[in-house]
Amino acid sequence: MNKTDDILRKASKLHEQIDDEFHDQLAESLYADATRIADRAVSYTGEKPRFDFDRSLDRIVTSRIWGFPLMLLLFTLVFWLTVEGANYPSAMLAFVFIDTIHPVLHSWANTIGMTWWVSGLLIDGLYLATAWVISVMLPPMAIFFPMFTLLEDFGYLPRVAFNLDNIFKKAGAHGKQSLSMMMGFGCNAAGIIATRIIDSPRERLIAIITNNFALCNGRWPTQILIATLFIGALVPPFWAGIISALSVVGIALFGIVLSLLVSWGLSNSILKGEASTFSLELPSYRPPRFWQTIYTSLIDRTLIVLWRAIVFAAPAGMVIWLIANITIGEISIAEYMVHFLNPIGWLIGLNGVILVAYIVAIPANEIIIPTVLMLMVLTVKNAGGMGSGAGVMFEGSENEMMTMFSMGDWTLLTAVNLMLFSLLHNPCSTAIYTIYKETGSIKWTAISTFLPIIMGFVICFMVAFIWRLVA
Amino acid sequence: MTVNTAVPKMYGRCEDCGIYNMANLKKLGINMDKWDYMIALAGNPNTGKSTVFNALTGLRQHTGNWPGKTVTRAEGGFIYNRRGYKLVDLPGTYSLMATSLDEEVARNFVLFAKPDVTVIVVDSTRLERNLNLVLQILEITDRAVVCLNLMDEAKRKQIIVDERRLARDLGVPVIPTSARYNQGIPELLEAVHDVATGRVVCRPHRVKSISAKVDNIIKPLITQIKSAFPNLPNARWVALRLLDGDMSIMNAIRDDGLGELNHAPAFNLAVA
Numbered sequence: 001m002n003k004t005d006d007i008l009r010k011a012s013k014l015h016e017q018i019d020d021e022f023h024d025q026l027a028e029s030l031y032a033d034a035t036r037i038a039d040r041a042v043s044y045t046g047e048k049p050r051f052d053f054d055r056s057l058d059r060i061v062t063s064r065i066w067g068f069p070l071m072l073l074l075f076t077l078v079f080w081l082t083v084e085g086a087n088y089p090s091a092m093l094a095f096v097f098i099d100t101i102h103p104v105l106h107s108w109a110n111t112i113g114m115t116w117w118v119s120g121l122l123i124d125g126l127y128l129a130t131a132w133v134i135s136v137m138l139p140p141m142a143i144f145f146p147m148f149t150l151l152e153d154f155g156y157l158p159r160v161a162f163n164l165d166n167i168f169k170k171a172g173a174h175g176k177q178s179l180s181m182m183m184g185f186g187c188n189a190a191g192i193i194a195t196r197i198i199d200s201p202r203e204r205l206i207a208i209i210t211n212n213f214a215l216c217n218g219r220w221p222t223q224i225l226i227a228t229l230f231i232g233a234l235v236p237p238f239w240a241g242i243i244s245a246l247s248v249v250g251i252a253l254f255g256i257v258l259s260l261l262v263s264w265g266l267s268n269s270i271l272k273g274e275a276s277t278f279s280l281e282l283p284s285y286r287p288p289r290f291w292q293t294i295y296t297s298l299i300d301r302t303l304i305v306l307w308r309a310i311v312f313a314a315p316a317g318m319v320i321w322l323i324a325n326i327t328i329g330e331i332s333i334a335e336y337m338v339h340f341l342n343p344i345g346w347l348i349g350l351n352g353v354i355l356v357a358y359i360v361a362i363p364a365n366e367i368i369i370p371t372v373l374m375l376m377v378l379t380v381k382n383a384g385g386m387g388s389g390a391g392v393m394f395e396g397s398e399n400e401m402m403t404m405f406s407m408g409d410w411t412l413l414t415a416v417n418l419m420l421f422s423l424l425h426n427p428c429s430t431a432i433y434t435i436y437k438e439t440g441s442i443k444w445t446a447i448s449t450f451l452p453i454i455m456g457f458v459i460c461f462m463v464a465f466i467w468r469l470v471a
Numbered sequence: 472m473t474v475n476t477a478v479p480k481m482y483g484r485c486e487d488c489g490i491y492n493m494a495n496l497k498k499l500g501i502n503m504d505k506w507d508y509m510i511a512l513a514g515n516p517n518t519g520k521s522t523v524f525n526a527l528t529g530l531r532q533h534t535g536n537w538p539g540k541t542v543t544r545a546e547g548g549f550i551y552n553r554r555g556y557k558l559v560d561l562p563g564t565y566s567l568m569a570t571s572l573d574e575e576v577a578r579n580f581v582l583f584a585k586p587d588v589t590v591i592v593v594d595s596t597r598l599e600r601n602l603n604l605v606l607q608i609l610e611i612t613d614r615a616v617v618c619l620n621l622m623d624e625a626k627r628k629q630i631i632v633d634e635r636r637l638a639r640d641l642g643v644p645v646i647p648t649s650a651r652y653n654q655g656i657p658e659l660l661e662a663v664h665d666v667a668t669g670r671v672v673c674r675p676h677r678v679k680s681i682s683a684k685v686d687n688i689i690k691p692l693i694t695q696i697k698s699a700f701p702n703l704p705n706a707r708w709v710a711l712r713l714l715d716g717d718m719s720i721m722n723a724i725r726d727d728g729l730g731e732l733n734h735a736p737a738f739n740l741a742v743a
Binding site: 286 | 598632639640692695699711
């Protein structure tokens with residue numbers, strides 16, 4: 001210990017003796033050597049190619065005029081393909097898992113004489129929640145992730161960051177925040193870890209707090225499904241797909257705008273300071289290795305995210321079944337909760353079911369829609385042939401989902417606000433834990449957790465208020 | 472760089488043949504409990520470190536075409552020529568004069584974990600900029616292999632790199648690769664093996680003295696550092712950093728630099 005202190009004291013004394021040019025000298029001699037060695041080793045064959053593909057492409061995708069429209073076009077295309085492509089496989093999976101296997105399981109449970117609550121807990125709780133997660137989430141993810149990964153592999157993401165960099169700097173944040181935000185579009189926990197590339201603690205905190213405004217894996221399926229069911233239904237079928245895709249892009253863009261506004265607010269209040277500069281290297285475009293990318297994005301992203309959803313959905317399904325079947329007096333706990341939260345839900349243009357779902361689904365954003373659907377069947381008791389008592393039995397196709405939503409008094413406002421609320425609520429428990437690990441501070445973890453949810457309440461309230469005034 | 476002839480060479484043995492060894496490369500994924508050699512993968516951001524890592528370990532660490540993909544280190548292992556290797560994929564960094572967390576992770580690892588071989592992955596289309604980091608790493612270790620990656624891109628851009636010349640100038644083995652297409656990986660493995668086992672001894676390029684004045688000033692400091700930390704591989708470099716006012720390096724040395732590698736450090740906020 002003393003030895004180190006001695007060395008430090010000596011070093012700082014020596015540091016004063018030498019001139020300021022020392023640092024430059026060291027760097028310069030490194031650069032000089034690098035240049036000399038590189039010059040000797042590198043040569044070019046013949047003429048420099050007249051047409052530089054990378055340069056020309058960069059001139060377009062990062063241009064002031066075309067950069068943003070191209071970005072919107074690309075992302076809309078990706079979502080459109082996802083929306084259009086996911087319909088059919090989703091319906092098929094629902095047919096297999098929910099319409100076919102589920103009744104078979106029930107009759108099997110009857111023949112072996114399984115007690116009603118065991119079969120309820122396992123088949124109507126655990127199995128059904130899992131089956132819902134798979135049929136709702138697997139198809140959009142299996143289409144969206146490979147496309148996103150292909151874009152990433154090609155080298156497009158740094159160009160997006162490049163386009164956004166200037167705006168982030170104007171918001172008082174670090175330009176690299178655009179990169180960690182791009183990561184957040186995959187997973188917020190990963191995005192939060194990615195903020196380590198930002199060297200100033202102030203700017204890093206801003207990036208951490210605002211990362212939640214990047215829609216993550218778990219939230220894309222909710223957005224895509226609700227947009228397809230409600231927004232797409234507003235226009236003729238021919239336009240439905242593209243309009244749904246545009247509305248999802250709109251929500252994602254709104255997230256980016258909020259992320260900028262909050263960054264600006266933070267850097268002008270509790271996190272004041274100058275924005276630091278950095279250089280962003282645009283990598284060469286690389287032809288993606290198509291099949292390998294498809295394979296790894298299916299295995300690494302799709303299956304891992306799906307597995308996480310299943311792991312959280314299975315116990316959540318049991319919890320939902322339990323709160324729906326444990327009654328106090330004549331009324332189940334779930335109904336108590338839904339009725340209690342209904343007024344608050346109404347105020348912000350949602351309903352009690354959605355709020356209960358967000359409470360049950362804190363561990364993972366992925367299971368919001370399945371949870372909502374299961375709770376609906378329980379509270380909308382007279383849902384025709386679809387509900388069977390307090391059990392959970394319903395059909396899977398989109399039309400039937402829609403019937404159920406309209407029975408639960410869902411309107412366009414509910415859909416719009418659900419999409420907004422899905423963007424603006426607390427991070428999932430994994431992300432919260434990651435924030436705590438990265439900042440080591442309860443204060444900043446709490447701010448990152450509660451800021452978005454307060455904003456969600458405020459914005460949803462304002463939308464509902466104005467909506468009801470106008471409509 | 473010289474081939475160590477003190478180690479007896481017996482030609483005709485399978486173990487000396489690259490083809491045989493490549494065929495017997497056993498990718499171990501993360502199942503690594505014992506190893507003979509530890510290899511660090513360093514380099515500028517987005518030069519394909521993770522791709523090289525995956526090619527060697529059989530792991531599928533997510534790779535992406537953008538800088539800053541890897542911010543923490545990933546570990547994996549493989550068996551080559553009956554030796555166990557542990558491979559550590561470091562975050563990409565432009566220099567070792569750490570300013571951000573990811574650069575610090577890389578610097579501390581190369582400095583204090585003392586890998587048996589440091590493989591420096593460079594982008595052959597941007598050699599000059601990449602060499603800056605290579606030279607810095609060669610300042611602190613003399614067991615390194617330069618992996619001249621992205622040769623396919625260099626070819627597309629009609630850039631020719633004379634790797635033999637480069638190897639002579641840098642004093643370490645230089646292996647051209649296209650890790651994405653698994654090209655050059657057998658040669659890279661052989662070079663790593665040669666340096667790890669001491670068959671090839673590197674004579675790394677060192678930056679010449681900055682000025683006589685600095686050299687005189689720094690001498691007593693080097694002696695002092697050496698006596699305090701006899702295990703430190705390159706006291707001169709540490710002394711230069713200290714002289715440059717980078718006092719944080721001392722804390723890293725005191726904690727052996729490794730403590731903070733295992734968990735994400737909590738940072739103190741002076742701004743709030």
